[in-house]
Structures are given as structure tokens and as C-alpha cells.
Amino acid sequence: MTAKQEQIFGRNLRSLFFIKAFLFFTLTIFSTLFLSFAAKAAVVKSMRFWQSPESTRVVLDLSSSVDHKIEILTNPHRIVIDIPESSVTVNLDELEIKSNLIKKVRKSKPLRVGDLRLVLDLNKAATPKSFSLKPYQDYGDRLVIDLFDQQKEVVKQEPRIAPEKNLKRDxxxxxxxxxxxxxxxxxxxxxxxxxxxxxxxxxxxxxxxxxxxxxxxxxxxxxxxxxxxxxxxxxxxxxxxxxxxxxxxxxxxxxxxxxxxxxxxxxxxxxxxxxxxxxxxxxxxxxxxxxxxxxxxxxxxxxxxxxxxxxxxxxxxxxxxxxxxxxxxxxxxxxxxxxxxxxxxxxxxxxxxxxxxxxxxxxxxxxxxxxxxxxxxxxxxxxxxxxxxxxxxxxxxxNAPDGTYYAARYRQNIYRVRRGDNLTKVAHRFDVSIQQIKMANNLKSNRVRIGQKLIIPVAN
Ligand SMILES: [Zn+2]
Structure with missing residues (x-):
């Protein structure tokens, strides 16, 4: 943000404050008298759904920014979204709902006349997280509701145990x-x-x-x-x-x-x-x-x-x-x-x-x-x-990490021959050929002795 933009932004904020204060004042006085004339603050123009493996993102495209409240209800599982003084123009029966979690979206009777209450009927329990997005590129004001699948929220950690002996990890x-x-x-x-x-x-x-x-x-x-x-x-x-x-x-x-x-x-x-x-x-x-x-x-x-x-x-x-x-x-x-x-x-x-x-x-x-x-x-x-x-x-x-196939294949190791070893076993252990070991160590025969140090060559 440049200094100029900040200035404008600050000015907008100040004027926004006065407008808000003014609106609040007039609305409290007149709302009781002229409730039915109250203008709709925002219109929900469309709804989009994005499914990820453990959550669903619901995006409401709005005509302007809104306040909202979200409530979780059970039996059956559902999420209630309240948006004051708003309406919806999108046909909720024709929504293409791409979600493992959401069964249906419908309107319900709001607590206050003129408000909008949307209900997301769920297949199972989900945790909601919501926030507003400002206009950006082709998009206008948006309200985003992320629903997290509670069953999938427990993160599976792969065990930290080393792979089985001769099994070199990827x-x-x-x-x-x-x-x-x-x-x-x-x-x-x-x-x-x-x-x-x-x-x-x-x-x-x-x-x-x-x-x-x-x-x-x-x-x-x-x-x-x-x-x-x-x-x-x-x-x-x-x-x-x-x-x-x-x-x-x-x-x-x-x-x-x-x-x-x-x-x-x-x-x-x-x-x-x-x-x-x-x-x-x-x-x-x-x-x-x-x-x-x-x-x-x-x-x-x-x-x-x-x-x-x-x-x-x-x-x-x-x-x-x-x-x-x-x-x-x-x-x-x-x-x-x-x-x-x-x-x-x-x-x-x-x-x-x-x-x-x-x-x-x-x-x-x-x-x-x-x-x-x-x-x-x-x-x-x-x-x-x-x-x-x-x-x-x-x-x-x-730079192969320890315990990997790459370490075995490409890292140059010094190996000390143990009891019971022979060249075939050593070659197999490091995934190199007997010939490669013989060349790296200038060996004339296949015989090795216990305690002998062998260079295990880097392949290629
Ligand atoms: Zn990028």
C-alpha cells in the first residue's frame, strides 16, 4: 500500500465511521416505525463450493460487504448463517453443491424480519470457520465459510520408526x-x-x-x-x-x-x-x-x-x-x-x-x-x-539422507568387513555390484577378511 493509498484509505475509514454513526442513529429512531421500508443491505448473488480432502469451502458472492453470524446445530447436523437485512437472488434448489459435507442449502425463517437466514444441511458434523473477502480482480465482496470434517481433523502422523533393516526408504x-x-x-x-x-x-x-x-x-x-x-x-x-x-x-x-x-x-x-x-x-x-x-x-x-x-x-x-x-x-x-x-x-x-x-x-x-x-x-x-x-x-x-535408497546407492561409504560377510553380501547391502567394489578397492580376488575396510563406491 502506498502512502497515497493509505491516506485515501484513512479518509474512507473516517467517512465510513460517520456514515455508520449516522445510519445507526437514524435506524434506531425509524426502524420501529418504518421497519418494512428498511433497504436490503446486501444481496447474495451466487454461491460456489470447493471441496478439498478434509474441508468444504462455501463462497457467497455479495452485492456489498455484510456482517454475519454462524451457529452450529445438531440433530440433524446443520449450520445456520444469519446475515442482517439481506436477501438471496440465487435459486437455492438449483445449486451445484460439490461437497462431501453439505447435503442441501435452504432458506429459513430469520429471527428478525428483513434478515436472511440460510441453513446448510450437513451429512455429518463439521466445524465452521468464516471470514469476509474484499473485492479482488473479477470478484466482488464475498463471505467465505470453511467447513472442516471433524472426523478427518485428527492428523495422521506417519510413524517415526526407521524402516525395516534392508528396506531403504524413498x-x-x-x-x-x-x-x-x-x-x-x-x-x-x-x-x-x-x-x-x-x-x-x-x-x-x-x-x-x-x-x-x-x-x-x-x-x-x-x-x-x-x-x-x-x-x-x-x-x-x-x-x-x-x-x-x-x-x-x-x-x-x-x-x-x-x-x-x-x-x-x-x-x-x-x-x-x-x-x-x-x-x-x-x-x-x-x-x-x-x-x-x-x-x-x-x-x-x-x-x-x-x-x-x-x-x-x-x-x-x-x-x-x-x-x-x-x-x-x-x-x-x-x-x-x-x-x-x-x-x-x-x-x-x-x-x-x-x-x-x-x-x-x-x-x-x-x-x-x-x-x-x-x-x-x-x-x-x-x-x-x-x-x-x-x-x-x-x-x-x-547429499542423500541417511537410510534412503539414495544413500545406499550414491553415497561413498567406508565399510568394515564383519564376521560372516563376503563380497556378495556387502555388494547386496549397498546395492552396488561386486565388480564396482573390487574396482574401487583395487581387489584382485573376491576374498575379504574380517576388519578389512572397503570403500563402497558412488554409483555413476
Ligand atoms: Zn503464484
């Missing part, structure tokens, strides 16, 4: 398609919406990652619905992700802006996040250790905690920076232009993860007609997805 990549649902993201000149494009690209990226042995992709968003930033990273955490990749496409007022880019969190953003984490330390203490470590925050007193969090955030950013460099390099071979010749930094909320290295990929500018056209091409997106995957793969080849 490196988990969380792919986060930006925006969704009510939030379309950037818009292209031919009408492409960022939210649709990045979901397609994210799914392609997940596909190419899942084809790699030793890597597994999960998607934070699988359909057209909005997820809060924190929710996106929470999903990554639930799956014990080793890396979080947020996928976006840029938009700019000038159609000339072009080029793909890769972003990481800057240190200033990191510091403010540490302050926030300190507050949440009690409930989220177990996160300090990330995927593999067993350290928990609560094991330490608060001064040590802040140092540890600092270190972990720095570590997370250093790792993110390395991964981003690999991805940037590979994308540069596919994209017609990179926005900058290097990885960029910003204070992006979705990247604030002390426990998971995180990068953000801007696949190009959809506000640029040529890049919009390119990004609409499935073939081009596949090239881009492969480039991102190759960048990630290159990083993890030389």
Missing part, C-alpha cells in the same frame, strides 16, 4: 501446486489461470519423480481448492518430506516480463519465522529434528532452543539454496529464458520451514503471451518437470 518430495479454488493466481492473456496450469505441471512433476527408483512424490493439493500456506507445509510434514517444492507461474502487469525462476527464503524472513516458532515450540517441539534426527526441542531449555532453531533454519536455507541451484541450472537448459542468472530470494510464507528444505519454482510468466502458450503445451511442461526432477536428483545423489 526420498519424499512434497509438490505444492500454488493457489486453487477461490484463488486463481495470475491470469494469462488468453485466459489461462495459474491455479490450473500449476496443478497440471505439479502432477507431471509428481509422475516423473515417481518413475525414479528411490524417490516418491506427494501432492499437497490434488484438485481445484484452496489450501492455507501452513496447511500446505503441514501436509509435507505429515508425509515426512525431505524437500518441499512450491510450483507457480508468474504474472506481471507488463506482458513483456518473462523467464522462469527459482526462489528460496531470505534470511530476514527466516529470522521472523524463528520468533514464531519459539512461540509454537511446545506443540510443535517434535519438529526440530526433521525427518531423521531424534532430537526434540523440549529436551532443551529455551536459550538452547533458540540457538538450535537458528542453526536448523540456517541449515535448511543452506540446503534449499543448494537444491535451488541444481534445479535452476537444469531448468535453464529447457526454458527459453531464466528470469535471473541465479537463484532468487524472497520472504515467502510458503518457504518458511525450519525443518524442511523448501524451494519455489516459477515456471514462467503466464502474463507473457509466448510463455503462456509454451506453458499450455503438455510437452513443454513435461520437459520442465523433468528438468526440475533432474535438478533435485542431482542434489540428492551427493
Amino acid at each position: 526420498i519424499v518430495i512434497a509438490i505444492d501446486a500454488g493457489h486453487g479454488g477461490e484463488d486463481p493466481g495470475a491470469l494469462g492473456p488468453s485466459g489461462t489461470r495459474e491455479k490450473d496450469l500449476v496443478l497440471k505441471l505439479s502432477k507431471q512433476l509428481a509422475d516423473v519423480i515417481n518413475k525414479e527408483k528411490g524417490m516418491k512424490a506427494i501432492l499437497t493439493r490434488k484438485g481445484d481448492y484452496y489450501l492455507r500456506h501452513r496447511k500446505r507445509t503441514d501436509i509435507a510434514r505429515e508425509h515426512r518430506a525431505d524437500l518441499f517444492v512450491s510450483v507457480h507461474a508468474d504474472g506481471f502487469k507488463s506482458p513483456k516480463a518473462r523467464g522462469a525462476s527459482v526462489w528460496i527464503l531470505n534470511l530476514r524472513g527466516a529470522k521472523s519465522e524463528i520468533a514464531r516458532w519459539m512461540k509454537l515450540q511446545e506443540e510443535k517441539s517434535e519438529l526440530l529434528g526433521g525427518v531423521d534426527s531424534k532430537i526434540t526441542l523440549s529436551d532443551y531449555d529455551s536459550s538452547v532452543r533458540s540457538v538450535l532453531l537458528d542453526l536448523q533454519m540456517e541449515n535448511s536455507i543452506a540446503e534449499s539454496s543448494q537444491i535451488a541451484k541444481h534445479v535452476h541450472k537444469k531448468m535453464g537448459k529447457v526454458a527459453p529464458k531464466m528470469h535471473k542468472p541465479h537463484v532468487e530470494e524472497n520472504n515467502l510464507l510458503v518457504l518458511k520451514n525450519p525443518d524442511i528444505p523448501s524451494i519455489l519454482v516459477e515456471s514462467g510468466f503466464i502474463s507473457n503471451p509466448q510463455e503462456e502458450k509454451l506453458l499450455k503445451s503438455k510437452k513443454y511442461r513435461l520437459k520442465l518437470a523433468n528438468a526440475v526432477k533432474d535438478g533435485i536428483k542431482n542434489y540428492f545423489k551427493s
